[in-house]
Every structure is written in structure tokens, then in C-alpha cells.
Amino acid sequence: MDDHSPLESPEGNWWNRSVNRRETMWLGISGAWALTLFGWMLGWTQVGDQNQIGPTYELSPDAYREKVQAYKQDSGVVTIDGEQLSVPPGTDVYIGALQWAWDGLPVALRPGTEYTFHIGAYDVQHGFSVRHADNLSQQMSLQVLPGYEWVLDMTFDDPGTYHVVCNEFCGTGHRSMHGAFTVADYDDADVTAPDDGGQAAYGGWFTSGARGGTTQNFTGAVDRTGTDATTVTVGAQGNGGPYAFAPAAIQVDPGTTVTFEWVSDTHNLLVDHQPDAGDWGGHTSIENTGFSTEATFETPGVYAYYCDPHVPLGMKGVVEVV
Amino acid sequence: MSEDSDQAADPVPWPQQLLDSEWLLALAAVLFFTLSYIVLGLVDLVSVPTG
Amino acid sequence: MFGLSTYTYDDEGFRTCNTTGLTIHKSAEDMVKLFGVTGIVALLVGGIFALFVALTRWEIVGLLGAADYYRYLTIHAWYLLIFWMVFMEIAILYVGGNFVLGRRLPLQSLAKAGYALMVGGALLITWGTWTQSVPDQAPLLTSYAPLPSPTEFYLGVDLFLLGALVAALPFLATIWREKREHPNRTLPLITFGAFCTSIVAAEAIVGGLITYVPTLAWRLGYLAHIDPAWYRQMYWIIGHGSQQINLLAMITIWYFMTHVIGGAVVASEKVSRFAFVLYLFFINMGAAHHLMSDPAVGLGWRLWNTSYAAYGAVIASMIHAFAIPAGLEAGRRRKNKGGGLFGWLWSAPWRDPGFSATILSIILFGFLGGITGVMMGQMQLNMTWHNTLAVPGHFHGTVATGTTLAFMGLGYYVVRLVFGREWIGDILATVQPYLYGAAMGVVALMMMYLGVLFGVPRRHPSVMDIPGTAFSFEAATPFFAVFGIFAVLAIIGGGLFLAIAVGSLLFGDPFDGDPRITALRTAAADGGEAPAAPHHQEMRGTFVFVLVFFVTFVVLWALNWVLLAQLWQIGP
Numbered sequence: 014m015d016d017h018s019p020l021e022s023p024e025g026n027w028w029n030r031s032v033n034r035r036e037t038m039w040l041g042i043s044g045a046w047a048l049t050l051f052g053w054m055l056g057w058t059q060v061g062d063q064n065q066i067g068p069t070y071e072l073s074p075d076a077y078r079e080k081v082q083a084y085k086q087d088s089g090v091v092t093i094d095g096e097q098l099s100v101p102p103g104t105d106v107y108i109g110a111l112q113w114a115w116d117g118l119p120v121a122l123r124p125g126t127e128y129t130f131h132i133g134a135y136d137v138q139h140g141f142s143v144r145h146a147d148n149l150s151q152q153m154s155l156q157v158l159p160g161y162e163w164v165l166d167m168t169f170d171d172p173g174t175y176h177v178v179c180n181e182f183c184g185t186g187h188r189s190m191h192g193a194f195t196v197a198d199y200d201d202a203d204v205t206a207p208d209d210g211g212q213a214a215y216g217g218w219f220t221s222g223a224r225g226g227t228t229q230n231f232t233g234a235v236d237r238t239g240t241d242a243t244t245v246t247v248g249a250q251g252n253g254g255p256y257a258f259a260p261a262a263i264q265v266d267p268g269t270t271v272t273f274e275w276v277s278d279t280h281n282l283l284v285d286h287q288p289d290a291g292d293w294g295g296h297t298s299i300e301n302t303g304f305s306t307e308a309t310f311e312t313p314g315v316y317a318y319y320c321d322p323h324v325p326l327g328m329k330g331v332v333e334v335v
Numbered sequence: 336m337s338e339d340s341d342q343a344a345d346p347v348p349w350p351q352q353l354l355d356s357e358w359l360l361a362l363a364a365v366l367f368f369t370l371s372y373i374v375l376g377l378v379d380l381v382s383v384p385t386g
Numbered sequence: 387m388f389g390l391s392t393y394t395y396d397d398e399g400f401r402t403c404n405t406t407g408l409t410i411h412k413s414a415e416d417m418v419k420l421f422g423v424t425g426i427v428a429l430l431v432g433g434i435f436a437l438f439v440a441l442t443r444w445e446i447v448g449l450l451g452a453a454d455y456y457r458y459l460t461i462h463a464w465y466l467l468i469f470w471m472v473f474m475e476i477a478i479l480y481v482g483g484n485f486v487l488g489r490r491l492p493l494q495s496l497a498k499a500g501y502a503l504m505v506g507g508a509l510l511i512t513w514g515t516w517t518q519s520v521p522d523q524a525p526l527l528t529s530y531a532p533l534p535s536p537t538e539f540y541l542g543v544d545l546f547l548l549g550a551l552v553a554a555l556p557f558l559a560t561i562w563r564e565k566r567e568h569p570n571r572t573l574p575l576i577t578f579g580a581f582c583t584s585i586v587a588a589e590a591i592v593g594g595l596i597t598y599v600p601t602l603a604w605r606l607g608y609l610a611h612i613d614p615a616w617y618r619q620m621y622w623i624i625g626h627g628s629q630q631i632n633l634l635a636m637i638t639i640w641y642f643m644t645h646v647i648g649g650a651v652v653a654s655e656k657v658s659r660f661a662f663v664l665y666l667f668f669i670n671m672g673a674a675h676h677l678m679s680d681p682a683v684g685l686g687w688r689l690w691n692t693s694y695a696a697y698g699a700v701i702a703s704m705i706h707a708f709a710i711p712a713g714l715e716a717g718r719r720r721k722n723k724g725g726g727l728f729g730w731l732w733s734a735p736w737r738d739p740g741f742s743a744t745i746l747s748i749i750l751f752g753f754l755g756g757i758t759g760v761m762m763g764q765m766q767l768n769m770t771w772h773n774t775l776a777v778p779g780h781f782h783g784t785v786a787t788g789t790t791l792a793f794m795g796l797g798y799y800v801v802r803l804v805f806g807r808e809w810i811g812d813i814l815a816t817v818q819p820y821l822y823g824a825a826m827g828v829v830a831l832m833m834m835y836l837g838v839l840f841g842v843p844r845r846h847p848s849v850m851d852i853p854g855t856a857f858s859f860e861a862a863t864p865f866f867a868v869f870g871i872f873a874v875l876a877i878i879g880g881g882l883f884l885a886i887a888v889g890s891l892l893f894g895d896p897f898d899g900d901p902r903i904t905a906l907r908t909a910a911a912d913g914g915e916a917p918a919a920p921h922h923q924e925m926r927g928t929f930v931f932v933l934v935f936f937v938t939f940v941v942l943w944a945l946n947w948v949l950l951a952q953l954w955q956i957g958p
Contacts, residue, residue: 016651017651017652017717017919017920018574018645018651018652019574019575019576019641019642019645019650019651019652019713020406020407020408020486020574020576020642020645021574022571022572022573022574023572023574023575023652023655026345026347026348026351027351027572027655027656028347028348028350028351028354028655028656029348030654030655030656030919030921031921032654032656032657032921033653033654033712033716033920033921033922033923033925035712035925035926035928035929036653036654036657036708036709036712036921036925038929039704039705039708039929039932040657040701040705042704042936043700043701043704043705044701046697046700046704046936046939046940047696047697047698047700047701048696048697050693050697050700050760050764050943051689051693051696051697053764053947054689054692054693054764054765054766055689057766057947058685058689058765058766061766061950061951062951062953062955062956062957063766063769063950063951063953063954063955063956063957064765064766064956064957064958065678065679065765065766065768065769065956065957066685066957066958067681067957067958068384069383069681069682070383070384070385070386071383071384071385071386072385072386076386077386080386127955132681136532137530137532137533138530138532138533138614140772140773140843142773142774142841142843144841146857149839149840149841149859149861149862150838150839150840150841150949150952151952151953151954152770152774152840152841152953153679153769153770153772153953153956154679154769154770154772154773154774154841154843155679155680155769155772156618156679156680156681156772156773158614158615158618158680158681158682159532159614160613160614160615161383161614161615161681161682162386162681163681163682165956165957166955166956166957166958167954167955167956168954168955169954170954170955171954176855176857178843178846178849178852179843180772180773180774180843180844180845180846181530181773181845182456182523182524182526182530182533182845183533184523184533185452185453185456185520185523187452187845187846188452188846188847188848188849188852188853189852189853189854191852191854191855191857193857347570350656351572351656354572354656354659354660354663355572355573357561357565357573357578357581358565360663360666361581361585361666363667364585364589364663364666364667365585365588365589367667368589368667368670368671371671371690371691371695372623372670372671372673372674372691373619373620373623375686375687375690376619376674376683376687376691377616377619379682379683379684379687380613380615380616380619380682380683383615383682
């Protein structure tokens, strides 16, 4: 056949055959280009502004969801161009991807401020794809996984609306998964603080910031106005055992008589604080099931009390005379 | 039939012997890939801290 | 097999090919026909589904609704990216091994068993996808856990992968026996290329089994949890690795076709073989390209793997990009086929669809596929490419344009040299590779434009009407129109290939040899001294081409970094 054919075995010491001058030059160019490509990519991690580098944490999707919910509860609200946007409490921005929405969005961010973004998914893989509404080529995408929280810093210099679409197939609702955030210089004065309907009520009496632990069975004040006698059970099930006042907080009219009925053992009533003119002494002795005592509350205000042995577990209560 | 071909008595250069050792090359390549891509990647995955 | 061939065998089952001079045994040729024809059938199915996909993303037509879109997209992807490719590649292994070495195919029952597993797996994948219903979702190509796909799908994938592995064994056994019988002989370059292809394939397939066997167990309820980060890392060994098989097979074909039809010689055995070895070691690391914008995997791992070990594999690609045209130039100059800078190229057989498909494959793969692959693999640039339409744009440049053209070119010569049939269609056969290559090239360009410059996402049936929002990608509409029109043209070009190939098998005249190719063989034998060795030949025409390629590479790469620099600040 033909010599130097790719179909035939080359004979002799083909390693020693010289290489065409131009092929050698090209080898040099290729080697230099390879080094350039690698060096540039490496160098950009040091001097470039766009590097998708940030720590990752492993946690259950539910745990991540809770982080996002806590963040949302602490977020304020601002209205820009008629749209209500949440305002992050600090510089952390939490975003949860789920079938089929972006939890945590829409959010208002300040231009030029460095934010710490947290992205994670609640269910399946999603694609966090962001672009500037007025400049579609200013866009980037990151993968969002369930079970992982990725933390990356981002600073947006260009004000405007940024649209988020999901670009990883996540089921039939995939194409409807849209979110947005606005970068604008909003006024702090225009921000409505986070809703205090939660644990921040009663000066934080039910949180672990006050005496003892968090009162988990507190879900808001129960309205007991419109009557002159009402009952609170002592040692009801709650806070991880028979360690609750039920209801934890009641609102009553002035002059209402509240009966405290023990439904389990080893509890007392100590008063932490009350209105200046109030004179409630609580019930300092430890009592057991079946015991009851009553008190009439005249002076308007908040009467905060607790059970001494179980306050570390959150056994706390409030009578609010309105 | 190259005019550069050496006499049968000349030893084969070692790079040529290496390029002619296909099974050795295959084994080395598979080991390298397993290490570079799979093992080092798994090391990264298992060292993700809990959040 | 099939009874369509005009060739006959001697008593031992051998025949000699008058065009290539190769000695071919019936056992190998039967399997080449079986796997090759199956590949063509896959091309047909995938091409039909391509029409549905293209006419949906071209929203003026908007053919399919969302639910159907994902199902059709899945079939389109599996039939073209996997079945069309892998069936052809098994055939290519048998050609590169058994045909080139003139050997019988050993372990023939394994070849057939592998085939059965592959077909069975492919049918299960198709069935599972077609009958998909909630809670399962359409698998697409990637079936990312924990989004569940139909159980039949996972089982089908496991069977298909196993089948491909089994079908590769007779090739490996061939190489084993050849090396044992002739320990001091160097394998021909094409066989060496086929061998590297088979090892890259084995890596990819084993990675796929590591991914899909546990995932099947998870889908069946035997495994409680599949970690999505682990899934992605393992999946992309088969996800990207399967396409790297295409790369090596295609390059092996380039050497084969340029030699047989164009008279190319090997410019430098050591340089080309060294390049194949660089691929062998580094090419599958490119699976990491898909994890650049992922959490969990670290910076060092990403940089090392995405760069194919500091771009070792890119050096390999650039070597072949020179060596193949250089071999053609040197080969043709030695045969007095053209002087001057490019005479050797203008005098080449551009009317031969096998030749034109091969050259178009080289050019389009390099410019459209290769350059963009390196760019989007650069870690930071990846952020602007990840999951946009530019990703399918890239692989329509590599696979749908480059590798498919190469396989079409080979297909034309399988018709002639394996089935012994001449092509029907005359001018249509000449025009087909140009039509397909140009059209599909424009399609790939449009998708990349849409993805990088407009951020249009992939895996969406439509983007002009995101429900419940006023936001749309309106500005991109004209590019979608060009995309749609040229996609239809490309599908017609593909259909034309199928019509010519199948028509030639059924109705073509017996192939009597090509006088032009025969003339190439005897060119060196007509009087005068033997021509100078390849490395003494001028390679300046090739050098000009690769410099143009290099400048294009640098410019496009730089533009991408300029585009990235306008993005907001991300990272430390």
C-alpha cells in the first residue's frame, strides 16, 4: 500500500523521526496557550471580581427552610414603585428554591453594598439564574441543591430590577418559577420594621432573652375580655412536658378574676414584673394537681409571671389587663 | 518504508516503548482519572461542614 | 448480514477491499453493519424528534405544550447524543481494530449479547420516557436526583451501559491478541486511536454504572437517599464522558477518511500518538465542566479538573488540529496534487460527500465546538454559560455538527466499502454535507448567542410568556426566528443523508471502485524517485489555517472575559 499510512504499522524507530519545523512551532504555541488559559483562570480568582467561590454547608432541606423563615420574620418591608419588597435585617440574604417559587424574594437591596447570599433548595435541584432587566447579557447562573446551603458574597452596582428564572428542570411547574429583586437606594425611614406579633411581644418575655427559656406554647395573646372570670391551667402539656400555662398569655378587662388551676404537680406562680400600681403576689408555694388559687386584676398593664422550677423550660405566662 | 528507519539491532527508544505499551498506559490513565476526578472530588464532598 | 452487500468472502471468510487494501473478515463486517445500521435508525428517530423540539422553542410555532416538550426533548437527546453516537462507535471500534488489523472478530457472542442489551436498554429508556407520569418526571438526559424518573428508564440505562461495555470486549480482545502475536510491532495509528477511544469509553460507562445502579436502587426504594452533589459528580462522568468518546472516535475517523479519500499521510507518528495519550489521561476530567457553578466541590478540584490538568487535553486537540490537515497537505504534495500555499486543498475531492463531510466536520468542530467548550469550561466564564441555551449551542457545534458530519462521511463510505453500493442522488449527495453543516452550524451559533448574550435558559419550552410575570426575553425573538428556520433546514439536510444512505443500500448500483481514489494509490508509483518523507514536506498551508484558528480562539476567549467583567461582583 501506501507508506506513512495511518492504516499500517510504522516501521523502525519512528520516535526518532524528526518533526516538521512548523509542527514544532505549533506545539510551542499550543503549550504556551495552555499555560495562558490555566494561569488566567487561576489569576482571576485573585484579582477578578467574578468568582463563584463561597463556603458550602450541609443541612437538611427542612433545616434550611427554617433558616429562610427565620430570616423572613426578621425582615422589614419597603414599598418601591408600588411593589412591596422585603428588606433583609442585615447583609445576609436568604433564598430558598422550591417547586415552584423563590422563597425570600422579592427583596430590596442597596447598590454598592456587599451582601452575603445564601442559596439552597427545599426539594429538588434548581437553577438560580439572574439577569438585569435592562441588560439581558448581564446574567449568571448557579446550581441550587437540596441538602446544601451555598454562601456567596455579591455586590450590585447597577440599580434596577433583576429577574430570577429557574434554569434547571424541576418538574412541570419549572417554567413558572420566576422571582425578582430590586436594587435601589431606598430610605431607611420608609422601611416598616418586622411584625412584632411573634416572640417579640411583651418585651420579649416569652423569648430566651428574658428569664428562663423560650415559651414554645406561646402563640399570641388569647382574648378573654368580655367576662369577669376566666381560668388559666397550670402545668398543662407544653414546652416539652407538663410545663405550660395554658393559655400562656390572656387579655382581660380590668376587674376580672383569674382562677389558676393546677393540672400537674410541682408548680408555683412567681411574678417577674407588673404595672407599678399592681399588687399581685402570685403564689410562691409549690403546689400539686388539684390546687387552685385566684386573683383579681384591676390595674391595666402587663403582669408577667413564671413557675420557678420550670422557667428554664419556658414555663412562663402573662395576664394583660387592657 | 522510511528512509530514516534504524537498523534492527538499534534499541527502541523508551518513549516509543511506552507509547507501545497500551495496557500500561490504559491502567495509568484510569488510575489517574480515578484519583484526580473521583477521589479528590469525594474528599471535597465528605468534608462539607454541617450548617 | 442484511443481504444488501455486493461483496463475497473467501472460504476462510476474508475479503480484500480494493479501495483501502484492508483485509476484512465477515465476523467483524457483520457486526459493523449491524451496529452501523442501528445507529442510522437512531439518527432517524432523533431527527424526527428534533423537528418537534425546534418548532417548540421557535415560539412563533410553539408546537408542543410544556408536559409533552420535556418528553420529546428527552427522546431527542437520548437518540442523538447517546444511541446514534454509541452504536456507531462500537462499529468504529471494530473497523479501527479488526478491519485495520485484518483480524477475525473474537468473542462474537459477546458482540451480539452486547447489542441485545443495548437495544433492550434503549427500548426501555424510550418506553419509560414515553409513558412517564407523575410522580415521575421526564428524565431529560441528566435525570438529576432527587427529581424522580420512571423506574424503567433507570433500568434501561443500566442495561444499555452494560451492553456497550460488553460490545467493546471483542475489540479489546482483538488488541490483546494482536499485541501478543506481534509484541514488537506498533499498532497502526488508527488502531491506536480506536484503542484510546475504547478506554475513554470504558471510563465513561463505568462512571455511568456507578451513577445509575444506585439510583435505580433508590427509585425502587432500596436506598433511602441519593445525595444530589454526589449524583452530579458521578453522573457527569458518563454525561460528558460519552461525548468525549465521540471526540476520540471522530478524530480517529478524520485520520482514516483524509487518508483513504484525500491521500493524507501521517505527519508525525510520535506527535499524533502523544496527543492521543494526552486524551487518554486527561479528557474525561472535563466532566468537571458541569460542576463549575455548583456548591460543595472545592476550588482546587474545579480548577485542576476543568482544565484537563492545566489544559493537557487542549494541547492534544490543537495537535490533531494541525496534524490532520498537515497529513493531508503533506500526502497530497508528495503525490503532486497541488503546489502553492493551498493548491493541495483546492484540488481535493470536494464533490465526494465522504471527503467534504470530513473536512466540514474538522472546521466546524474546531471553530464552533472546540473553542466554545474551552471557554465555558473556564471556571468563572461558566457562570455566564451554565444552563443557558448556549450549552446545547455548544454541543450542537460539537456533536450535531462535528461528530455527526464525521459519522455521515464515514456512513457514505460504509455504503461503498462495506455494502459495496454506489451512492444514489448524484448532486444531492454532493450537496448534502454542505447543506447540513452550514445549517446546523448556524443553529449552534444562534443558540450560543441566545444563551450568552440574552441569558435565555435551556430546558424551557418557551421563554416569552413566563406565567404570572411581565418579564420575557422579547428582545431575543429575531434570533429565535433564525434558529427555527435553520433548524428546519438542518433537519432536511439530515433527512437527505438518511434518504441517500438507505436509498443507496436498497437501490444503489454495485460500487466498482472510485478511479480518483485508485489514482491516489498509484500516484507515488509512477517513475522518478520516492517522494520526501512527510516531515520534509511543506506544511505552510496548514500553518496558515491553524494560525487563523488560533487568532479566532484568542479573540473569542478575550471577548468572553470582557463580557464577564461587566457582571456584578460575585465571590470573595
